[in-house]
Amino acid sequence: MCAIVAGMSVEPTAWQRPGPTAEQRRNDVVVGVAVAAVAQLNLVLSTSAGVFFGDDPPSRPEQILWTLAITLPLAVRRRWPAAVAIVISAAFIAAQVRHSPEQQVTNGALCSAIYTVGAWGRDRAQARWARIGIIAAMFAWLAIGIAQTAADLPADAFPDAAGPLEPLLAAIVNGVLLNALFFGFAVFVGETAWISARRQHLLEVQAEELRRLAAEAGERAVMGERVRIARELHDVVAHHVSVMGVQAAATRRVMDKDPAKARTALAAVEQSARTAVDELRRMLNLLRATGGAPDERPSGSGVDHLDELVANARDAGLTATLGVYGEALPLPESLSQAAYRIVQEAVTNTLKHANASAIEVRVRYHAAELEIDVTDDGRGAPPGAAAGVGLGLIGMRERVAAHDGTLTAGSRSGGGYRVRARFPLAQSPAVLA
Incomplete structure (x- = not known):
């Protein structure tokens, strides 16, 4: 038991589990009321069957009060897990002190409260010490109960005992082991639920980071493609347009003086325009092609x-x-x-x-x-x-x-x-x- 409790601090983290959603709070209210109703039914059945713990059971209203005090706080167990666990454990010990007959459902309520502290406690230090305190109080109360029982046992208290151990020792070990298993199970399952929620949070964070990186990679790819297209357009268009401009200027200067030379320059302008259009067409076809290599060169550019x-x-x-x-x-x-x-x-x-x-x-x-x-x-x-x-x-x-x-x-x-x-x-x- 101590090893389990001490192991709760193995994975310190700054992450806090978010509080319960509105739907989860409504479910807690329904569960708390349902458990209280079942506990009241079990109380009626227990008293009707004559099942009492002790010789002086409390009055019926007090029995109902203790049963409600242990079970109803479950209605807000995920909103205030540590407070609910402390209230339920205190009411549980008080009910046993008063010999309240209902202990089956209330035992389950106590286990659920300890589990909830481990699974939903946002302050991990508080959750750890709350469970340690509750379990220590429970074992202290168990020790007191064993001491009182041992002092009042008659000599023939175990007439049918036939095992190799002393009957009283066997009863004590049995009680300690059962309680250790009970509390250990509640602690283990609660801690496992919290770790599972934390891992789910980390997976969501990693998934969001992957989505962000993928979006950034996509933006970089788009930007790189835009730069490549702009560079190709600049290289293909600027050269031929510049040549056409120079040749057109030469044509204007010699048009009246040397028509033959002007016609030659105009033919060169026409050829440059056709070459520019051909290169643009090749480049656009390359950009439209699926799976084409970015650096695949069109003909005539080596x-x-x-x-x-x-x-x-x-x-x-x-x-x-x-x-x-x-x-x-x-x-x-x-x-x-x-x-x-x-x-x-x-x-x-x-x-x-x-x-x-x-x-x-x-x-x-x-x-x-x-x-x-x-x-x-x-x-x-x-x-x-x-x-x-x-x-x-x-x-x-x-x-x-x-x-x-x-x-x-x-x-x-x-x-x-x-x-x-x-x-x-x-x-x-x-x-x-």
Whole structure:
């Protein structure tokens, strides 16, 4: 018994079980009244059968009063569990002192009260000490009753005793064991109910946390998808629209002086528009596709198509060159697309902002690195301009970071602007050997 009571403090926690709901309080009232009615019926049956504990039973009104005092408090047992348990235990001992004959139902009421303290006591320290105090009082009363009974026992009190133990010792051990089992069961079941409620609370908290994390993950996924779509739209549209703008401006300038050149520029504008529409259509089809890889690249957007970007820049009036150095290696599609988009954005920025006359694109294949270098002879970045604040530069940095690479972008000391991206390459076993 002591081990069970002492074990109640093994799992200290700041959690408090919520009080009973309105429906539970109504159920308690119904149960309390029903138990009181059953106790009154049992009292009538016990007295009618002549079952009395002691030689001087109290009057019938007093018997009814003690029975109600022990059972009716169950009507509020979950609202004030410790107070109800103390009242019932005190009334129980007092009823036994007065030799009240009803003890079957009242024993059940006492067990229910001790259980409720363990299952519903919000203050765990109070619940623990209330049960310890009640059980200690009950065993003290048991000891007093055993002492009084032993003192009044006649010599022939156990005429039919035939066991190996002394009859009085056997009776004492039997009473102590039965009470220990009675109170131990009430304590154990109450503590188990409280632990079960606490675990249910923890499961609900964890479920809510999982729902919150899932919602956050969904929001991040949506945001990431929006950023990816915005980056793709910027890369696909901005380049071709910029080329179209430059070519349209050139057409306007030479339309009257050189109609043949104007027609050539207009044809280039038309081709750029068709290319932009085709790339937009491919990208939208990819976004609509189910299960498509986010980095799946449409045709015409890899390092093997950089010559088309250079040709577009040349058609827009720039002196554009492309140089590939080192032994070309097969690249992952996502890396090839990232390199293409970086060159595309650099060419677009040169056309829109640099007022340049020449642009040079270099692709270098090193042993463990792919280097993309784009330079122009334009005016460079304005003095005091923050580096990497434009949407294009932000998109380039995101693409490079996604492949664990590095990006440098800024004005050159001799004039013009440079964009340089370095991507690490996975080495083959033969190279590593």
